[in-house]
Amino acid sequence: MQLKQQSLIDLPKKKEKMNSKPTPMMSQYLEVKRRHQNYLLFYRMGDFYELFFDDAKIASQQLGIALTKRGKLNNKDIPMCGVPAHSAQTYLSRLIKLGFKVAIAEQLEKKSESIKNQKKNQKIFERDVVRIITPGTILEEPLLDSKKYNFLTSIYIKNGEGSVSWCDMTIGIFKTKNLKNSSLRQDLSELLYKIDPGEIITSEEIINNLLIKEELKNWKNKITLIHxxxxxxxxxxTKIQNFFKVSNTRSLGDLEDSDICSAGALIDYLYLTQKDNVPNILNINIIKDEEFMEVDKISSQSLEIFSRINGERKGSLIDVLDKTISACGARMLKEQIKNPLLSISEIQKRQNFVEHLINENSLIEKIRELIKGIPDVERSLSRVSAKLRNPRDLINVLNFIKKSIKVFTVIEFSKNLTLKKLLPSKKNIDELSSLQKLIEKNIETEPPISLQEGNVIRSNVNLHLDELRNIKDIQKKKILNLQIDYSTLSNLNSLKIKFNNFHGYFIEVTNKNSDKLLNCSEKKFYLIQNTLHAARFQTDELKKISLEIEQSEIKAIELEKEIYFKICKKILENNALINRTSNNIAYIDVMNNYAFISRQRNYIRPTFSGGKKLSIKQGRHPVVEESLILEEKQFTPNDCEIEIDKETWLMTGPNMAGKSTFLRQVAIICIMSQIGCYVPAKSVDIKIIDKVFTRVGASDDLSKGLSTFMTEMVETARILNGATTNSLIILDELGRGTSTNDGLSIAWAILEFIILKKKCLTFFATHYKELTYLKKRFPSISLKTMQIDEWQGNIIFLYKVIDGISKSSFGLHVAKLAGIQDSIIKRASEVLKNLSEKTFQKKDVKNKDEYFEFEDDENAHKKQEIFRLLKKINPDEINPKEALELLYSLKKKLSNK
Structure with missing residues (x-):
């Protein structure tokens, strides 16, 4: 949510006189806020983050917390609300999800320095913004989805060309892709769908570019405008060279100028939000189209790959395939499904790992058990790199290393050489073991969540640290003795010495006993505070001891920080090694996941011999099969055999017979084959498919003002323009969004165009039985239908694909099954009978086949020429002789072969 500067605080201008002078703290706040007016400012005040003015009103309303006030400015109360620092992540998470951006202002000054400053009557900490949290720059684990990347995305477009760069700084991923002029808008749309950005940065000039303006409207809630x-x-x-520590951008790969523009802007934004603590990102990955199968947004949605039509993940392909154990594995799996491979050798590498895991059956469960609970080390490392000062991130690194080494050890004892290729080198394992010992030796097993709390570093690590801690222990014993002495002196058994952050150590008695301390002649007790039920006192010796404890604690914490950051430095020097190890674990988890589901669901290894365009024997739809298993039912498998010269399947048959399931099943098996996974079938052999296009089901796009039919035509045009001879096209019920004749004509022409021009694998399901006459002209068409039995006036769907043409669309039977009243079904039968009798009662049509005969291009051209000639003639201006000659001429044109 973009906050508008003018809608925030009515901040007085620097030179503007104020009716009432603000406190030093408020002056400091106003200056910090003036520099961060587009963000909600979380301002650190001791153990709380406080918000003031309009920020407080917004946060109070959005978070449901009390709105109070603190002091006045210009004789007006200052609205204020606050949240405890230890639970701030919960509140931040809610604000980020609502679309707000939050600036975090911390106390920068060391407490020891503040104590010195108090003696000079400078009683405030120095504070400034240390980090800005936006939807694309989140680091905190509770604010992130562990199974998803959180990409910050930069878009640059100029002169019809452009580039998109995207980065997940919690993982250390940075990618860029160039967009060319020819299909820039479509490419941008598809790329953004694949990236699924958490936040998009671009400029106002770019967002108003006519080429992409409409597309970016779909992402308006995620866009942040930058200069x-x-x-x-x-x-x-220069920014890119400095960021990746290279002397020339060419050493990073083939970066074009537009790539440099988009990537540089992204780096700029990282520094704006993270200040000097940008997590380590080691390299930039330049994405090329030729590496992966293209499955566009529409196809992905209609195949329900990542979510169902209703938006739910449950019941999608990824829901069935994702049985990964680790967060890094789940993220890698999603990337593999998004990007099926085109290289047979790369696919077979994955298949080999899966095969050997299945063969060594017991290894699957061992690996799953060992990976269970493994920390998300990539995100922990990013927080260590960003100096978020949570010692538990180092414990995450420790536990990750320990579990990883156990996984590698199990694979090391495997008999299979293929699996051993997944192992890091002995040198790398030794380096990991050294890091493990470093953390174990220095960091407590269960450290506090904040470095500021102390007790992070173990005892016996640093002698001076142990001495400082001993001072605290010795002085605390003195305080216990003082409590006994003061209690005896005042004759008050209820006297207690307590502690809070404001007063330090103090003496507390009930109000009715306060006079005994005030009137004590043997010891000077200073009254420092009265509460409703108690009076609080100090003495010189207690104050001295309290100060000594406080100073020793401060020095101990500062020393702990020094030791802690040295350990962090050593860990970050091995950042690349740890990330490589995490990548290894993710890969092992994904391959083991494929083996696990393949064994569980009896999937098989597909082959890529290329003998046929496609051969699937007893194929099954993985998602439908999964749901049927839960209902203790069996899925009906189907074959799909397509020879090289028989690449088009024309399918007829009623709704509910299983056509759409079969069509989706074919596409999903092809996608699963090319990600390296085993597939649900008895056998599968395919040629590599470069693009999958599907148009299944009717829909409209009201947001763009497009009707069902217009949406259908736009999507079909996309398919016809993008498909190659190596593509897979699936079209279901094309042309039903308009009149019957128009729909039939369009379906006819499109099918013919695909056969003649594209010559690719095509599954064309239709209710237009007339399209089957194209079989006479195109032997490459195979006619298929769904097997149906009729019994006692009812139909039984057998969900089996067979050769032939459907006798009927069985629409009335389906309507009856759906619960339409018998009287309506009866009337519909009468209407259908009448319509059927009239269908072919056309004048001059002797044969139904002849009526739907599709003319070849030559005859069509002759008729168009004759039509043009006739249109030019005016009967009133032509004599009988000319008319007769013209008639002979036209006759001759028609008869010429």
Missing amino acids: STSFDLKNNN
Whole structure:
């Protein structure tokens, strides 16, 4: 949610006189807020983050917390609300999910320095924004979805070309892809769908670019506008060199100018939000189209790969395939499904791992058990790199290393050489073991969540640290003795010495006993506070001891920080090694996941011999099969054999007979084959498919003002323009969004175009039985239908694909099954009978086949020429002789072969 500067605080301008002078703290706040007016400012005040003015009103309303006030400005109360620092992540999470961006202002000054400053009557900490949290720059684990990447995405477009760069700084991933002029809008749409960005940064000039303006409207809630100067080519060249620590951008790969512009802007935004604590990102990955199968947004949605039509993950393909154990494995699996491979050798590498895991059956469960509970080390490392000071991130690194080494050890004892290729080198394992010992030796097993709390570093690590801690222990014993002495002196058994952050150590008695301390002649007790039920006192010796304890604690914590950051430095020096290890574990988890589901569901290894365009024997739809298993039912498998010269299947048959399930099943088996997974079938052999296009089911796009039919035509045009001879096209019920004749004509022409021009694998399901006459002209068409039995006036769907043409669409039977009243069904039968009798009562039509005969291009051209000639003639201006000659001429044109 973009906050507008003018809608925030009525901040007085620097030179503007104020009716009432703000406190030093409020002056400091106003200056910090003035520099961060587009963000909700979480301002650290001791153990709380406080918000003021309009920020407080917004946070109070959105978070449901009390709105109070603190002091006045210009004789008006200052609205204020606050949240405890230890639970701030919960509140931050809610605000980020609502679309707000939050600036975090911390106390920068060391407490020991603050104590010195108090003696000079400077009683406030120095505070400033240390980090800005936006939807694309979240680091905190509770704010992230462990199974998803959280990509910050930068879009740059100029002169019809452009680039998109995206980064998940919690993982250390940075990618860029160039967009070309020819299909820029479509490419951008597909790329953004694949990336699924948490936040998009671009400039106002770019967002108003006519080429992409409509597309970016779909993402308006995720867009953050930045200044156009962030995309400056020269400056960004330098930024990229500095960020990736290279002397020339060419050493990073084939980066084009537009890539440099988009990537540089992204880096600029990382520094804006993370200040000097940007997590380590080691390299940039330049994405090329030729590496992966293309499954566009529409096809992915209609195949329900990542979510069902209703948006739910449950019941989608990924829901069935994702039995990964680790967060890094789940993320890698999703990327593999998004990007099926085109290289047979790369596919077979994955298949080999899966095969050997299945063969060594017991290994599957061992690996799953060992990976269970493994920390998300990539995100822990990013927080260590960003200096978020949560010692538990180091414990995550420790536990990750320990579990990883156990996984590698199990694979090491495997008999299979293929599996051993997954192992890091002995040198790398030794380096990991050294890091494990470093953390174990220095860091407590269960450290506090914040470094500031102390007791993070173990005893016997640093002698001076142990001495400082001993001072605290010795002085605490003195305080216990003082409590006994003061209690005896005052004759008050209820006297207690307590502690809080404001007063330090103090003496507390009930109000009715306060006079005994005030009137004590042997010891000077200073009254420091009265509460409703108690009076609080100090003495010189207690104050001295309290100060000594406080100073020793402060020095101990500062020393702990010094030791802690040295350990962090050593860990980050091995950042690349740990991330490689995490990648290994993710890969092992994904391959083991494929083996697990393949064994569980009896999936098989597909082959890529290329003998046929496609051969699937007893194929099954993995998602439908899964749901049927839960109902203790069996899925009906189907074959699909397509020879090289028989690449088009024309399918007829009623709704509910299983056509759409079969069509989706074919596409899903092809996608699963090319991600390296085993597939639900008895055998599968395919040629590599470069693109999958599906148009299944009717829909409209009201947001763009498109009807069902227009949406259908736009999507079909996309398919016809994008398909190659190596593509897979699935079209279901094309042309039903308009009149019957129009729909039939369009379906006819499109099918013919695919057969003649594209010559690719095509499954064309239709209710237009007339399309089957195309079989006479195109032997490459195979006619298929769904097997149906009729019994006692009812139909039984057998869900089996067979050769032939459907006798009927069985629409009335389906309507009856759906519960339509018998009287309506009866009337519909009468209407259908009348319509059927009239269908072919056309004048001059002797044969039904002849009526639907599709003319070849030559005859069509002759008729168009004759039509043009006739249109030019005016009967009133032509004599009988000319008319007769013209008639002979036209006759001759028609008869010429």
